Amino acid sequence: MWAKPFFLKQMTRGGQQAIVFILCVTLSIVTISALESLTHQVNTALTEDARALHAADIIVRSRLSISNNLANQIKSLENAAMIKSARVYEFYSMARAVDRPDSLLAKLKVVEKGYPFYGHIELASGRPFQQVLAPGNIIVAPLLLERLGLGIGDRMKIGNSHLTIVDTVIKEPDRPLNFFALGPRIFISADDLDALDLLKKGSRIRYLWLIKVADDSQLEALTSRLKKTAGLEERVNTYRTANSRIKRFLNNFFFFLALVGMLILLLAGFGIQSAMGALLRDNQKTIAIMKAIGAKSDFIIRQYLLIAFIYATVGIIIGHLLGLLLHNLLFSALAPLLPEALAPTLTATAIIKALVIGFVAVAVFTFLPLQRVKFLKPTVIFRKERVKVKKNIGYFCGLVMILLVFVASVLWHINDYRTGIYFVLGILAMVLLIAVFTQFVLWILNRLPVRSLLLRQALKGLFRPGNATRAIIISLTASVTVIFAIYLVERNLDASFVESYPSDTPNLFFLDIQPSQLADFKKTLGKPAEFYPIVRARVIAVNDEKIDRQQERQRRGDNLARVFNLTYRHHLLADERIREGQNLFQNDVNGVQVSLLDTVQEIRSMRIGDRITFRIQGIPLEATITSIRTRTKESLRPFFYFVFPQEVLETAPQTIFTAINISKTAVADLQNRIVTRFPNISVVDITEALAVVAGVMQKLSKTVRFFTVFSIAAGVLIIISSVLATRIARIREAVYYKVLGARRSFILKVFTLENMFLGLISGALALAIAQVGSWLICKMVLNIDYQPFAGASLLMIIATMLLVVMVSLPSSLSILNQKPVSFLREQTQE
Amino acid sequence: MHIIEAKQIHKNYAIENREMRILSDVSLNVIEGETLVITGSSGSGKTTLLSLLAGLDKPTGGHIFMQGQDITHMHEDELAPLRNQTIGFVFQSFHLVPSLTAIENITFPAEICKDRRAGQKAQTLLERVGLLGRKANYPHQLSGGEKQRVAICRALINAPRILFADEPTGNLDSENGQTILRLLLDLKTEHQATLILATHSNKIAAMADRIIMLKDGRLFEERQHVG
Incomplete structure (x- = not known):
């Protein structure tokens, strides 16, 4: 049942909050629609054109x-x-x-x-x-x-x-x-x-x-x-089952973008919640009047839910149109990676998926604001009264149910339940952490004795009734944290591998030297170098448990199904140390021994005493782990996952590898000398190779950054929604300030400072979390040195502050021109 | 000595493309220290006249002088010091800043002019109106009478020479209204201020030194109180 005239009036008079609501829905749809289409098309093309791709x-x-x-x-x-x-x-x-x-x-x-x-x-x-x-x-x-x-x-x-x-x-x-x-x-x-x-x-x-x-x-x-x-x-x-490297790579990349898309959905969800809350607050009196004339809460909630779904439909349509645009942009950005003859169009699956997720997001994020309707009393007509939502069992059950539906949508979209659950838990933990920090910071600020009138008024503004201060800080912090963290990790990677490239790090690699060429090669090289024998092998079992190659290849990142380069030696490299065990090999162990680099433990848990079975040129070799090595520093120096005693592998078919450091000007000459004498030896100029990889990575990171900008847009929409929701309150303050003798500049400063505080808190919280997160990634995952980049960090906070100030400034300026008497008259007449 | 002079003031408002005349050719002088009551029926233009005299609005025609200074065409920022130190305003709807506590609302005008004794003055005023115990309360935690007492303290903190009050008891019950009115008059006397009060209540008007009556936006009658 619905009240047509009321419903139509409310829907068409939603004003700016309705626009914010629609834009938030649009934002949540754009990335899902674009990515889903692209992923689907690429997968279809890679499958349908697989015969051409594999040529057989x-x-x-x-x-x-x-x-x-x-x-x-x-x-x-x-x-x-x-x-x-x-x-x-x-x-x-x-x-x-x-x-x-x-x-x-x-x-x-x-x-x-x-x-x-x-x-x-x-x-x-x-x-x-x-x-x-x-x-x-x-x-x-x-x-x-x-x-x-x-x-x-x-x-x-x-x-x-x-x-x-x-x-x-x-x-x-x-x-x-x-x-x-x-x-x-x-x-x-x-x-x-x-x-x-x-x-x-x-x-x-x-x-x-x-x-x-x-x-x-x-x-x-x-x-x-x-x-x-x-x-x-x-x-x-x-051709149907052959899984190409590019397919795996694109799957991983699109999966990561899908995760960013889900983050944007969550933040846009906060925007939907904020805009719906503001919309209902604007209509508080109307709702109270409806209740006074006998309308039940459920009836009113149904009207507003229907309005929300109609707005959502508009948002979804715009989202799909913009999604098509984004789809085109992604196409041109990733063109060299994508199969040819692929035309950018939105697929039906993408449209349906985005539609379902969009409506689910609206249902989830309007749940809380709509609950307020139940607790709004008709007495609001006569006096301003805060609506207190009673959080009973029904409320929490509803909340949990809707959250579960949302999580299910996320899992459905990213189609990887394990990672999906980790992602949702991670995001919830991050939001919870930010919420706790925000609460703590606001608690402190609310009690902070501030002498300066300007600062005090600006701080008071954060606690203005109806202000979405918490929502703004949480959403801005969450989006900015991701951007800051990506930036910090990138800078640290640059610093470790490019900027601070140690002058003695090898820059020229020589591959496939045959043992018979070694003596002659050394002479031609004319430089001292360490030579590493390489025996190519596969791991076929660990503790007699066979490696399931199919399953291993599904794993994201490194896996045990690939070919490994084994080596033999009795000493540690300059950048290695023993992490577990006393020496590389032990005297009291019978049979073949192997020393493991701790990176292998990230693929599969292995300990000293475990047995690994390798297959070298078809011949099985079982070895017991007698030590676990770690690298003291991640660098471009050669490293080996598995090191054997010399006597075990010296007779196996092998090539030799070496890496030297040489001035850039001497590279071409040496390369040509080696190639003329040893045509089978490959010479890789690692700085050039790095440039190729860096070029690709830059393109990908630009795409990721482009996506993260959407999450910032969600934050901006929440700011706009909050500014609109508190416009009357701000005008009231400005008028009171004027009546009490404050100048326009004072009022402008108060509002600007208030917004600067919002940006400062969000930026600082985001930076703190991003610094800790990036440190963990650099130290634990990438194993590289970490620099906090204080100057850039400060700039990131300033940029966040400026963003908030710029978004809110137009509203503040228009408030300044408000005449006190007109506002006071309106208020008195009310 | 005239603290305020209004010369042939007119005020029109445009309401949905229709020009409405609110005040027509009103001239009046306010003598320093007096209690002037502007009275008249609802819609007669009392609040508009009060707003114009206090510099909260600008007349469509005519001139207003405050302490000999023409404030008619002053810019908002030029009016700011006058609003801050020369006048105090008490509204029917209190208009307290909702995000500030009672004492913060009171100290606010004093802090604008960087008065170091703002806190101490606010305490004294709060004590005087019997609200010292509620100084940390926010407006929504106060009753109507309490809000108006806080508003009066705020209007008086900078010891203004002119106190404007627009239907100060309009939103209060009769008992609270009486208390507020008594308080307003006592404080006006204590601070040796001029009080200009708009009301439609004859009972309140009876307490004035002089009464002017508005009818349909014109000065209808002016009389000295002889009681």
Whole structure:
């Protein structure tokens, strides 16, 4: 049942509070709508275009060369005309011009005829890829030509081969997979592979065998046949199940943005609550009159709830429109990472999801203000009276029910229950902490003896009836905390890895040195260096419990399913110390021993005495943990998760790795000398590699920061709502001040100072929490030194103060022009 | 000596595109130290005249002089010191600052002019009106009579030469009204101030030195009290 005339009047006369309410709903919808669409589209594209992305129906992957059993089976299937296949080898190697010493690290893709079975590789000449990539020819990325000053027809030396550049590649179907590439792409025909002489034992090569099935209906059957033959190191997947690195990366990134979106939803929720409270306060007399003429509380609540839902619908529609805009922005910002031929549109799922979450948020956050209606007495018509909400069992049950519905919406949106619950608990803990701090600070301020009249009046303003001081401080602090923390962590990462890059830190890494080349390499290098033997292996069990690779790969961050680089030595590195155990290895332990870096414990809990089973080139090796090492400082120096005694691994297939520090001007010369003499050795200029990663990270962090600006907008809306809600009270104060002889400047100063206090409290609380949080992240997670950046911190507080002052200033200025007598007359007539 | 002179003042208000004349050609002089009552029926223009004389509003025509100074076209900031130190105003609806306690409301005008003895003066006034025990109470914790006593103390803290009161007992019951009126007159005498009071009550008017009566915005009658 609803009272149409009353309802329509109330709805259309909601005024500025209604606008704030609608904007808060809009804000809560924008990010959900944009992100949900993007995630859904990217996932769909990565699944639907997966065949083109992976260039095959079945993909066999391995870090070691494909086993004979599997190779034979593939060949027999091919002979039976059931499949077509093409082998692909991916690895980094140095490439240089034949007639010049200039060289660079390139990402090589050596492909057999037939590649790609699906998708299209676009060449600058427009010719077909398979026709152009003949033996002796190479197709390169335009960047390579630019960096080495080469052109079409020039010859390059790669490994032991001289190859001719015949074209440049414009578009690859698996472009997103190469986003983090440390060097430009070179396509080489597999006929030239042996001549390259780059496939050495233990080298970092990704072996792929791409398969196209003749009959689509046989896809699953053939895949399972191949799976049965595949060795432990080999992964056989269809294009549907192959999980690309970029998919995992985008999943993680979108998941993080979804969490930020949920934070914005929560803060916008506070805004909805604040605006609804103010709207009801504005209509207090109307509600009292309705009660006086016999309307029941539930009836009135229904009217206002309906109004709220109509406002919410408007907000949701605007939210979707802005969501589309944000979606476009995200598209252009993340373009290089996204699959091609993806058009920015809102998906139906995103629209429905945002709609449900939007309405749930409105129901949740209007619950408390609407409860006030129950306790508002008709006597409010005659005298001003504060409405006291009785918090009985029904009230708390309702609150818990609605909170649970909200938490369920969050979990539904982020689709990861464990992290979702941690996130909700974390956010609630943060808000609770901020609320407690806010209460404490306000309690102190309310009792602080202040001599200065200006300061005292400004402080009193914080406690003005109807002021949403707590809501403003809590929401602003929560949003600003996230921004401050991201900034502080970024600055500390910069300081640790870029700004304070120690002058003696290695900047040039040499990979894949063969043991037989070591003596000659040392001579050519001409510098003392520490050499680290590397044996590539997988962990297959811990304490006889097999590693579930599928499950491990689902894990966010590092996992035990990947290939690890083992090493052997009997000493600690300069930046290592023993955390548990007495020495690296012990005399009283029988069997193979291994020393563990404590970082592994973050992946899985392991202790001294635990047994780890490794598989090295197909041979199992069980080792007992005899010590746990830790790094004294996070840096770019080499480190190893697993260290063995020399005698255990010295005969295993291995490569050698070293890193040296060299002046930037000497890098090119040394690099060229090494590459000329040892074509198989890869030289990585780590400062350049860092720049590539930093470029990507900067783009991502800009996107995250852009999202966090929405959370600030929620805070701003709460300020506006509060300013509007207390406008009459502020005018009253201004008029009283004037009548009692205060100048306009005094009034302006009082209001400005009051807003500065709001900004100061929010900024200072946010900074305190962000400093503690960032310190914990830097020390516990990133393991880097922490600097508080006092100057920048001060600026952040000032910026928060300015934000609050600027948002409130227009209202304060308009109040100043209020004539005392008109206001007093209105008040007396009331 | 005339502490206030009003010369041919007019006041119009625009209400929804309609020009309403509230006061027409009102001229009057206020003698220092007297108790002047402005009386008249509801809507006769009493409050408007009081607001104009106190410098809270500006006339549409005519001039107002306070202590010989033309305040008619003064800027708000120029009027501020006059409002702060020369006049005190007691309103029918009390108009206490809700976020300040009783004593803070009283000390406020004194603090604006940086009076170091503001607190002490406020205590004395509160004691005088019998509210010392409620000094820390906020306006919403006070009764109507108590609020008006606080408002009177606030009006008097800077020892103004002119005290304006607009229906000071209008929102009070008769007993409280009597007490407030008595208090107002006693304090006016103690502070040797001029009291200009607007009321429609004949009983209150009877306590005045001089009464002027407004009818439809015009000065209808002026008489000296001879009781």
